Amino acid sequence: MQRLIPTGDPQRPVAFTEAAEPVPRPDEALVRVAAFAPNRGETFLLEDPRPELLPGKDIAGLVVQAAADGSGPSMGTRVVGHPALGGWADYVAVPTDALAVLPDALDVVTAAALPLAGTTALRLLRAAGPVAGARILLTGASGGVGHYVTELAAAAGADVTVLTATPERGERLSTLGATRVVHEIAAAAGPFDLVLESIGGAATAASLALLRPGGTLIWFGQASRTPVTLNFFDFFAGPENATIRHFHYAGGPYGRDLATLVRLVAEGRLHPEIGVVADWSETARVLVDLRERRVRGKAVLTTSAGR
Incomplete structure (x- = not known):
């Protein structure tokens, strides 16, 4: 599969590489990523990246392998998720308590803008x-x-x-x-x-x-x-x-809050502001724009699964 990894170059902060498909833990589902949304804080991490950094915390896509422990959504379910890392890739393993099911009316681009x-x-x-x-x-x-x-x-x-x-x-x-x-x-x-x-x-x-x-x-x-x-x-x-x-937002489980956000959007009570939607081949450029505050609201990148 393809994955975006840090380069250390401020003007081209990520590049594609071939990587092995992640192996989920028993309480994780494997999700094929259709869309992801970088956050400005992640752009700062890319300026001097740790060797083990695999960015990507806000994703939406399709469950292609359900969790082995029986928790979470079944295979073929559309979801929004908040993994700890690794979401800028074709596939990501996500704890089932960091997933929420998407209704048919909610598209993956909108959903990806929700988590963080x-x-x-x-x-x-x-x-x-x-x-x-x-x-x-x-x-x-x-x-x-x-x-x-x-x-x-x-x-x-x-x-x-x-x-x-x-x-x-x-x-x-x-x-x-x-x-x-x-x-x-x-x-x-x-x-x-x-x-x-x-x-x-x-x-x-x-x-x-x-x-x-x-x-x-x-x-x-x-x-x-x-x-x-x-x-x-x-x-x-x-x-x-x-x-x-x-205040700092972090601390799982995230699933209940994700489900609340999904419900509010589906009911027309919350309206994500998405300033940029682009193919993930444009991720490096979008990250620079996000870091330099040239994006209003959220930026969302789509993979081949999201087209």
């Missing part, structure tokens, strides 16, 4: 607690996670202000339920009950200052790739009793 970004959004909002009526500031909102958070939070009754780099990137977020779109933190009209911060650098301190007393900032990313520095004298002089929390 969608699961992050679901779990981030669970971590935040009830958001009905809450005033939320979401930074870095034009990426894959931001689109999902905006739609899910607005549907739950939140008043969502989103921060994006340009008006073009904010247009879609307004249709997904954002109350206000701003392009610099200084334009955000606080105070906010909750800040969901994913830019890093100076943005973290600036958005923290916009919290109401007793409000919460949840830091879940560093899109700017600039370290955060906080002056705690400023923090203590700011919103009284504010809370800063760190």
Whole structure:
């Protein structure tokens, strides 16, 4: 089979190689990959790849070998999955608790855009607690996670202000339920009950200052790739009793959250924003565009099985 592996070249970060078909563990199904969606964080790993790195965490395709232990979907079932690695290939072994069955109405391109970004959004909002009526500031909102958070939070009754780099990137977020779109933190009209911060650098301190007393900032990313520095004298002089929390989405099982995302999309209640769809022969180019933030929403690559 064919697999994409790291090259170490920033301008051509992956290349095809021939590889043996993976041998699933008893609790894994073998999936023929029809589509996969790289994440921006994966592009950073490719800059100085570990020798054992086999990228690929968001996939959709067809089960060609069911798990030997009898768990999970049967052979011939269309699925979306979130393997730990190895998804940029013709075949990947996926734990059955990291799979969800796709209804006929949901195509593999849309499904592949769901796992990491969608699961992050679901779990981030669970971590935040009830958001009905809450005033939320979401930074870095034009990426894959931001689109999902905006739609899910607005549907739950939140008043969502989103921060994006340009008006073009904010247009879609307004249709997904954002109350206000701003392009610099200084334009955000606080105070906010909750800040969901994913830019890093100076943005973290600036958005923290916009919290109401007793409000919460949840830091879940560093899109700017600039370290955060906080002056705690400023923090203590700011919103009284504010809370800063760190969030990371990872931790299986993923199947239940994937099934929730699939259901919401199938019911027309969640609308993945897919900025690029291309053949996987274009993966290297798309990865560079994703790393340089030239893609709005998600990028999805299709293999021969997805055409």
